[in-house]
Amino acid sequence: MLKTGSFAMPEANDSPFLLDMHERGLQNLDRMARYDEKETVDLLVIGAGAGGVTLAQRLARKGWRIVILEKGPLWDPDRDWVSDEKGAGPIYWTDNRIIGGTDPIQMGKNNSGVGVGGSMTHFAGYVPRFHPSDFEVRSRDGVAVDWPISYWDLKASFERVERELPVAGQRWPWGDPHDYPHKPHPIAGAAAKAWQGAKDCGIEMRVGPVSITNGVFGNRPHCIYRGFCLQGCKVNAKASPLITHLPDAIEHGVEVRADSMAIRVELDDASGRVSGVTYVHDGQEHFQPADAVAVCGYAIETPRLLLNSTSRRFPHGLANNSDQVGRYVMVQGATQVAARFPELMRMYKAPPPEVSSEQFYETDESRGFARGFSIQTVSPLPIAWAEHVTAEGHWGLALREYMRDWNHWTVLGVLCELMPQPENRVTLADQKDQFGMPVASFSHSLCDNDKANIAYATKVMQEIWSGAEAQDTLKIDRYAHLVGGCRMGSTPEESVVDSSHRAWDVPNLFVVDGSVLPTEGAANPALVIMALADRFATLLEEKNVA
Amino acid sequence: MKPFQDAEHLPSRGTWDPSQLPRQRKGKTPQMHGRYPDYDVLAEVDHWDDVTRKLVVGRVENVPPYRFFGEREVPTLEAFCDCLTAQDDEPRIPVLAYVDEKLFENDGDGYQYFDMPTDQETWRTVARGLDDEAAKLGRDSFAVLVAHEQHEVVHRFDQGELYGGAWATFNVSRAWSIVVRYVCEAFYAHPWAWNEIGFGGPAYPRGYAAFGSPQLGEEEHWEAKEAVDVDAMQDTQRKGLD
Known part of the structure; x- marks a missing residue:
């Protein structure tokens, strides 16, 4: 087992050395391959996020010729990103989406990224592993479905990816216990308060796990604790595939074609195989032929693209003859409770992700619901803090006073595992976007188990703050993360792809992103998405996929 | 207890009258009251990276003209x-x-x-x-x-x-x-509001070394100091300022 501090650099990924210590942008773009549009590439990847870039990097090293299409820009953090909450807007996917159901999910900055690096450019940085139980919740707890693979199929992938990000944190006692390559970061006063409050309630917390460098790692600088993880890391200390995998991918012949919106995966009706992808660049339609296509657009855009790709064989959308595309989309119940203390907390300092607990992760029948939740510290900047205040109905003088009081507050959040439900789904709306493509409509409603989980988790947070003798609290009900929508499974009737990520009925179409998750656990999804891409690449290398 | 350490001023306990707050002595806040009378985040612009500085200073100096809403x-x-x-x-x-x-x-x-x-x-x-x-x-x-x-x-x-x-x-x-x-x-998003609430603002490339962990101490020398008294004279004297 890997021991903290006994750390070796990743063996098959030179990305940290291909970056520059003093400039944040990629250094090898002048060497990037450019494939002709008449040339059929080995693999066309849609979406340059956690799944797509990791997959491309792995296969490029095996000699595959790969193009990645990405809707947004290829970022240079020095030039394109700012140390400002409102100014981070461009890194969020803010094209319109219609939201509905009894519990609609706010999109945009909360859960959707755009541009090379995907949502990981603005994720907080928490990278916990899924637990072994997450893969068999039907067998263990009688809810949802089992995955067609187990934790042990992914364990080696988790370990490889943790070395590449790299992950900093204390030895992890929950799930499959393990160490992390970098030692835990020091914690700020605000997080220490949460730690103490939890301890007084008998709740164990641990520092991390976060994908933020805490030591020497190639040319990636150490974290400077400036607190803007959610606005894009201008330091290159927090991991995203833009810096953890793309530099190496480019070095091995991957072309990333930015500002290119895929609008249809084209099918050859005669052979039943996909032939390539039609995309829009600079207002013009282009077609890139490919031997295989991997859709890595995440839980909203992957289903939307497949649903928009109709043909004689698939009149209701590609790979959708069982009406599974777009179903079982999940978010996590992410209620947050803020607490007020006499001393100054100054939440704006240090990374928002600091300490967390998975003590409530597994099912405990005495709580009256299946599955559980994790607890993590978060640190809203002023605009996000205003959302906490207005969530309790304050405006005018009361808004201003709670805002002035911000530096006395610290915040805990939970991630409650919500159940996959067929009607929580992405469909195509009547409204069209700037590419002439129907916008996604996302309907979301909670079930009774979801509500019981969120209510219990909220009570635990309130107990922690009560134990810490908080003077006042503010609660906001919200949701975080997006997974599902093209789930993997054991039969074509109940899933979109098989255990090797291949679409049922389309031999050269793969889905390699968070949309394949059959259940979501109570862990942040970035690590498992990268791990799945790593495993899938291994399967292809071993020719376990035809 | 100092006036802002207790919680009696919070809206959940009653109505807080902002006229009781210290007046801003440095920089601007909306209506010139706030909790950090000697703090001006805009005095720190030389510590910000160029792209961020241009955006944030521009936000203050170049107020956009009305183009969407009509006269009524x-x-x-x-x-x-x-x-x-x-x-x-x-x-x-x-x-x-x-x-x-x-x-x-x-x-x-x-x-x-x-x-x-x-x-x-x-x-x-x-x-x-x-x-x-x-x-x-x-x-x-x-x-x-x-x-x-x-x-x-x-x-x-x-x-x-x-x-x-x-x-x-x-x-x-x-x-x-x-x-x-x-x-x-x-x-x-406006720096005048950051002055009022004591937000450090853009923090690149400077970052923080003192972020409250026990081994590193409490705060940077330039960070907002909260008023210790609602009375400006008392506050000044107790902080040892002129």
Whole structure:
């Protein structure tokens, strides 16, 4: 087992050395391959996020010729990103989406990224592993479905990816216990308060796990604790595939074609195989032929693209003859409770992700619901803090006073595992976007188990703050993360792809992103998405996929 | 206990009167009151990276002109934004100008409720609705209502208790959540608001070494110091300042 501090650099990924210590942008773009549009590439990847870039990097090293299409820009953090909450807007996917159901999910900055690096450019940085139980919740707890693979199929992938990000944190006692390559970061006063409050309630917390460098790692600088993880890391200390995998991918012949919106995966009706992808660049339609296509657009855009790709064989959308595309989309119940203390907390300092607990992760029948939740510290900047205040109905003088009081507050959040439900789904709306493509409509409603989980988790947070003798609290009900929508499974009737990520009925179409998750656990999804891409690449290398 | 260590001033315990707050001595805050009278985040601009500095300083110095809202909508919605943010005096953060810019540039937040129109249409409808309420009181515009009348209308908007006319065309509670989000984003993106709440602002490339962990001490020398007394003279003396 890997021991903290006994750390070796990743063996098959030179990305940290291909970056520059003093400039944040990629250094090898002048060497990037450019494939002709008449040339059929080995693999066309849609979406340059956690799944797509990791997959491309792995296969490029095996000699595959790969193009990645990405809707947004290829970022240079020095030039394109700012140390400002409102100014981070461009890194969020803010094209319109219609939201509905009894519990609609706010999109945009909360859960959707755009541009090379995907949502990981603005994720907080928490990278916990899924637990072994997450893969068999039907067998263990009688809810949802089992995955067609187990934790042990992914364990080696988790370990490889943790070395590449790299992950900093204390030895992890929950799930499959393990160490992390970098030692835990020091914690700020605000997080220490949460730690103490939890301890007084008998709740164990641990520092991390976060994908933020805490030591020497190639040319990636150490974290400077400036607190803007959610606005894009201008330091290159927090991991995203833009810096953890793309530099190496480019070095091995991957072309990333930015500002290119895929609008249809084209099918050859005669052979039943996909032939390539039609995309829009600079207002013009282009077609890139490919031997295989991997859709890595995440839980909203992957289903939307497949649903928009109709043909004689698939009149209701590609790979959708069982009406599974777009179903079982999940978010996590992410209620947050803020607490007020006499001393100054100054939440704006240090990374928002600091300490967390998975003590409530597994099912405990005495709580009256299946599955559980994790607890993590978060640190809203002023605009996000205003959302906490207005969530309790304050405006005018009361808004201003709670805002002035911000530096006395610290915040805990939970991630409650919500159940996959067929009607929580992405469909195509009547409204069209700037590419002439129907916008996604996302309907979301909670079930009774979801509500019981969120209510219990909220009570635990309130107990922690009560134990810490908080003077006042503010609660906001919200949701975080997006997974599902093209789930993997054991039969074509109940899933979109098989255990090797291949679409049922389309031999050269793969889905390699968070949309394949059959259940979501109570862990942040970035690590498992990268791990799945790593495993899938291994399967292809071993020719376990035809 | 020092006045801001206890929690008696919090709105959950009663009404806090901002006229009791220290007056700002350095830099600007909206209405010149705040908790950090000697802190000006704009005095730190030399420590910010060029891209961020240009954006944030530009936000203060180049207030965008009205391009989305019309002549009738502007006074109505300015009064509404001031009411939402309790801006009853100069200096004011020009909230509506930033809202106008966001709507004009169609720089939305990435979602639209199934039972709501676009954000642009929502804002226009809110302006019409507010003026409808003024008409019920025999006045031409929400902007000419006196403060307690405006407050009463906004209170009913908050409670989802506005009916008929413009209000009947959408879900009033969702409309409230949308306009509140736009207003808070505009207000708390502004450095004058950061002065008021003691936010460190942009922190690249400087970062923080003193972030409260026990082994590293409490705060950077330049960070906002909270007033120790609501009385400016007492505060100055107790902090050992001139």
